[in-house]
Amino acid sequence: MSDVTTVPGRSLVEVGDLTVDFGDLRAVDGLTFRLERGAALALVGESGSGKSTVASALLGLHRGTGTRVGGSIDVAGTDVQEASDEELQRLRGGRAAMVFQDPLSSLDPYYAIGDQIAEVYRVHARASRRAARARAVEVLDRVGIPDAARRSRSRPHEFSGGMRQRALIAMALACEPDLLIADEPTTALDVTVQAQILDLLHTLREETGMGLLLVTHDVGVAAESVDEVLVMRHGRAVEQGPVAEVLGAPARTYTRELLGAVPRVDAPREVRAAETVGEVVLEATGLRREFGRGKRAFTAVDDVSLTIHRGETLGIVGESGSGKTTLGRMLVGLLEPTAGEVRYDGHARVDVDPAVQMVFQDPVSSLNPRRTVGESIADPLRARGERDEGRIRGRVRELLERVGLEAAHYDRYPHEFSGGQRQRVGIARALAADPRIIVCDEPVSALDVTTQAQVVALLGELQRELGLALVFVAHDLAVVRQVSDRVAVMRRGRIVEEGPADEVYDNPQDPYTKQLLAAVPVLDPRIAAQRRAARRELAAV
Amino acid sequence: MSAPGASGARQFWRRLRTQRAALVAAVVVALLVLVALAAPLLTAIEGQDPTTYHPSLVDSARGGVPIGSFGGVSADHWLGVEPQTGRDLFARLVYGARVSLGVALAATVVQVAIGVVVGVAAALGSRLVDQLLSRFTDVIVAMPLMIMALALLAIVPSSFPRPVLVALVIGLIGWGSIAKIVRAQTLTLKGLDYVAAARLSGWGTWRIARRELLPGIAAPVITYAALLVPVDITVEAALSFLGVGVKPPTPSWGQMLTAADVWYQAAPQYLLLPAGALFVTVLALTVLGDGVRTALDPRAASRLRVGTGRKREAKA
Amino acid sequence: MTGFLARRVLGAVITLLAISVIVYVVFYVTPGNVAQITCGPRCSPAQVQQVAGQLHLGDPLYARYWDFLQGLVAGQDYSTGTSVQHCSAPCLGLSYQSDQQVTALILAKLPVSLSLVFGAMVLWLILGVGTGVLSAWRRGRLTERLLTGITLAGVATPVFVIGLLLMIVVCGQLQLLPFPQYVAFTDDPEQWAWNLLLPWLSLALIEAAAFARLTRASMLETLAEDHIRTFRAYGVGERSVIGRHALRGALAPVIALNANNFGSAVGGAVLTETLFGLPGIGQELVHAVKVVDLPVVVGMVLVIGFFVVVANAVADLLYAVADRRVVLA
């Protein structure tokens, strides 16, 4: 950490003793850092660490919102704290541009992408409408949008997620800024697309020499992209230094915990205590599901067959739109298959069955906000016909404790819990039905990495204890490897590869599986650089 | 996203309390309800009733304009008397509050009840049920409300209590939009994971609708209902204007307004009193409705801030 | 697109047929001896019988409805006493009271109602959306509270009070405008506008409030969206952010509400038409209801229903044009 107040104008970004208060809440507390011209710094932290708040503060975006910002901020020679509104406007987009997390919602849905970029360009450069439009096409072409002139007339919804993020980056490039602030630029993207975007950022940085401030929760993403890293927690800096140092030999406990919790795609799963794979409990044959009618019909899941044995975990991995969630919902009976059947314990299943439960992705929407968690957990008991209040309460308390919560939490409401706790409640509810199979649909993707590890561990424990069969649906290859005995890789509604987890990961057969694995960011910056080079070669061929 | 119900009762009050305008409006509404309830008491204190004629207090030769200044204001008649009849205006105004508020509230209850049942049934029913109910809702929405009210009010025998009838008719023809809202909201909720979880628990549709969905649509319904009440008050007034509202001698504000609008020059207070009462009521109810919405929907809170003094919710 | 249109047309036809059935049933049970009203109060029982026979009032409900449908599809012949005339399809029948073709009656009244509603719509959009934008921009400040108060005053005052007061003050006391009296647009566009100004204003003042509130709410919602943050973060000025991006995003619900209100206002402007003596659909309809003139009521209600249905379809189209993400279904 820097010990002196910085002289304005020398570095690209100089932040001294930054504090940000939202009312009573201090989001950023005494943060000091600097970013040199052409360098790249990552702010890494879990949710609530204040990293995005810092990014906004750099462009003075808190102005006029009632938020109090203290300390000094100097960006590309502009004193953000003291600057007039006009100066700030010149800074924003002109010398420092920002790329946001969700590229769909970050673009105006009503205007063509080229027009939006041109509009921004004209704010900063005296250019005619026509010239601005030409510039938009130029930068779109620069970020790798094919047929840029034509595509510049498209609206955001006509672009894919990756293209939209490229477009946002193009907007940032339009005025040739000195600094690019990227706030979780790849979080909403699939892993293969993420790799492409990160590569693009890297290339652009090499070519234009602009500085990059990357805000991310994903240590792997940081490892791939920056020179220096600043780990944040609760609004304070935990550790700061060159990326290889911090990630390779963390000095602080928190950093170590953080790194330890990150699942690794290259690490083989720990050997199980007992290989208790038993009889087939669920069998799906020729599952197919179509949505829509007529011309707009599309097949989400196409001819998928699976078997799940007692006590084993089947991982289903795939990118967005691969049909994995639809498959999961068909397995539990929430969706009718268009064709094929699901056999449970040897007989065809008609409707939902309490013995097949589900743990949902979104811990917010999976619990009724108006009912106490105890009541939600008690649902399967009551539905089964249990009337004895004492017994119900007793069982629910038992379950709460089993998933690592307190028995006294019975009467609390979901909003009083954190995301990880809510996911535990969801697990307890599934357990209340005495299930034999639990389908987990992205159970940890909304959670911070440390919480993620705890929930994954809990699921593993429960499986061993109760002999449950688990179906683990996720997009995160590393997590899936961590938990699964067998893995099925899905693409466009079909299973392209299936087999024991280590086999699939270490020796992928299908080209798609290979591509997926190659895109996963790794924690070692040197390996990351090699892999980037390899990807570039692959693309060049 | 979704609003807290029972769990958020405390939060609801806390959020409502922070809005000064809504609080003032709530106090005004409470006062109005109190006045309406206490109408017999208040008129007893004044020593008048809303139906007794006082021919001696109006100037028969001049069309029955009240004798005396400010429309015949006196110690006996606090707000003066009605032209032509000499009936006490204060008494008519407070009794009118009963009818106007009562009819509007009852009509709103009917609208909400039908709207919720139709909306939920359409959202949860089969494709056919949904099609039928949605089409029916379209039909109701496409019918001219006033015209159907005119026709319906003419059909029902006059022995049927009129205020109840007016409330029923307004309710029966005005539920279309609420049904649409409820249907949309139910469809949204239906897609939420906790409803799926309830299904997996083994509950049936009815139980899920009652336990999981109804509380979820309560917030938008309450909000919409709060804004419907003032609309229904003006509908009652409009029906009176067309001659099919509540019948004399029962006073209602709409009826008073209708009778009074020609008196704007000869006896201005006769028009200003019901107009003012209606204005204050509608204003208070609308502001309160906005406040309720803000308090029920925290997301709306950030965009629909009424007044100042609210802290912006922390967002990290 | 063709599919959308086909579905919409089919839906509209079903809706309108359902409306006509409801109207037939409701008016079948409405009290009032139609033949006696048509014939005159001093008509003898024999004369009333003759009139009833002429109007087919004795036929059962389904037969009368069937006749109505036939007229709609194939037209119908009728006698004036001295000659036989043809009412060509779609024939909505003849008024019991005036013996005029309902279609002719509608064609005569419709321009008045449409003039009133179209003009008022322009005004309420300007007033409502303008107020909404201003109060979203100036939220929390005095301007906003003032504007909120004014628009609420619009909601809280019945049209017959606003209209009458406007007329007294503007036409009676200040004598700025003549007392409104409908002049056809085709006769004299200038007089048409001057005469309709007050009715437009009265109707618009009532409706503007809803639009102001909606625009404001939806502007604030849009202003909280991510893409607004993007443009702010790129130094785009507040004027452009609000006027170009936030307003555009906020327009969709406004379009929907406008369609809804336009449709219902065609028939719902009864009070305004009555007050200003504009011979429009609403006024005629109220009259027809009172004299139980079933063919006129059915015809007019169908026209109003038609406008509601069309307005909603147009809104959906506009919606899709404004926001190409929307799929027409």
Added chain:
Amino acid sequence: MRQPSVIARRVAAASVSLVVAAGAAACGPEDNDAKGSGGDSTPHKGGTLTVLNSNPQQDFDPARLYTSGGGNVPSLVFRTLTTRNRENGEAGAKVVPDLATDTGRPNKDATVWTYTLKEGLKYEDGSPITSADIKYGIERSFAPELSGGAPYLRDWLVRAADYQGPYKDKGDTKGLSAIETPDARTIVFHLNKPEGEFPYLATQTQFTPVPKAKDTGTKYEQHPLSSGPYKVVSNENDGERLVLERNTHWSASTDAERKAYPDKIDVRSGLDSSVINQRLSSSQGADAAAVTTDTNLGPAELAKVTGDKELAARVGTGHFGYTDYIAFNPTIKPFDNAQVRQAISYAIDRSSVVNAAGGSALAEPATTFLPNQKSFGYTQYDHFPAGDAGDAAKAKELLKEAGYAKGLTVTLTHSNAKDFETSPEIATAIQDALKKAGITVRLQGLEENDYSDKIHSVKSEPGFFLAHWGADWPSGGPFLAPIFDGRQIVKDGANFNTGLLDDKSVNAEIDAINKLTDLDAAAKRWGALDAKIGERALTVPLFHPVYKRLVGGDVKNVVISDWTGVLDISQVAVK
């Protein structure tokens, strides 16, 4: 008696039953003098007269109109055999010749009436008016397609009861055998009983000539062929806007009654009554030359006008033979008991009823059923004197005698139509007044159509309700006979004898008076008959409305007769 337009109206004593009708002119001349002060009060030809009305001039077909004395606007286009005398006040209640040379020549027992047409009468197209056209005009009024007129022709003409008009019997060219046209200028009517008042009937528009060749049935109303000083130039939306211009083939020399000063008459309707009065009082632009034929000043406007001299000078006051009353159905308990009916008569508070009807300037308290005008044979009587505020003591006494010492609860039926004489306002005034006499009144407000059906049906007639009656012509005959003649009780249709009175002596007296062709003598006997019937307390007369109407600032020569009670358009000048 034609029902009022059913459009809800806002001014308390809005226009009355007849299409043009209403009002009478006790103080007409005074008003004229007051207006003369500004300058030249002599009327001149020219200009455009605007008529601002609330009700459209619907059914502008002489067969369909129900008028008293030929109506106001219709009388500009339709000439009839006889017409009303266009003079102020009482003189205006007389019948005078119009197309005919005299008011009719009766045979000895007044069952045959002969008329001779003036010479040189022409339609707007220049073709001559013949007696056959008058016969045809009457015949077509019998067609069910053209219903709407008064019932007298059907009741009085021989063999007319089942006649269905000329459209039905296309083969039969003779038509109504009761009417003979021996030559083109003579027309003879054969009646089935003596009717001394036939000249009055001949003022109605059914006596307008209609040439058979020009008859277009129900479409005739679009452009009826004019025989009067004005012809129809345009008729928009079924009489909503009617523009009349001079008929050049009309000659003042054949028409002593119509002055026809303005060149053009523009009738606009569908206006709100308060707007009409506001416009007339502002009197700007074309409104300065405007009048109304159907909208009275309401009480609120009256309160304003009386304080303004300029406005007050522009108010015309008129009386039209009209009575608002309470009707009893003596077949329903407790109204079968005459003492109960009398008690209610005593208890009535006419001052509050009059106030509810608009105050003393708009309503005069009535104790007689006949209107208080000489032509009706008005004879003052007050059999159950209630004073101004009602005699509650006397009423209680009578109730006690009738066995209702502890009070009585009755239901008063009225129409829900706003601001009409049978309206809720009047009903509540009665409710309030009867309370003092220990009578609890429940109000039963019915929608207009329902009300009209119920009170005019022998089967469903309520026991105690509000009613009103107006004159078809200013005489006691059409005022008393439909209400009290036992032979006019209609069992299966619209019945107006609501008291269901069928008394031989009353019936005989009605027949006897009808034989008289001396109308003054007849009037006296109508008055006596009214006083006699009044003793039975079958009705409680409440008030006679007074009509006050504004005219624009440039309007001259306002003539208001006791026949119509409103200014006569044919006399008005705007230059």
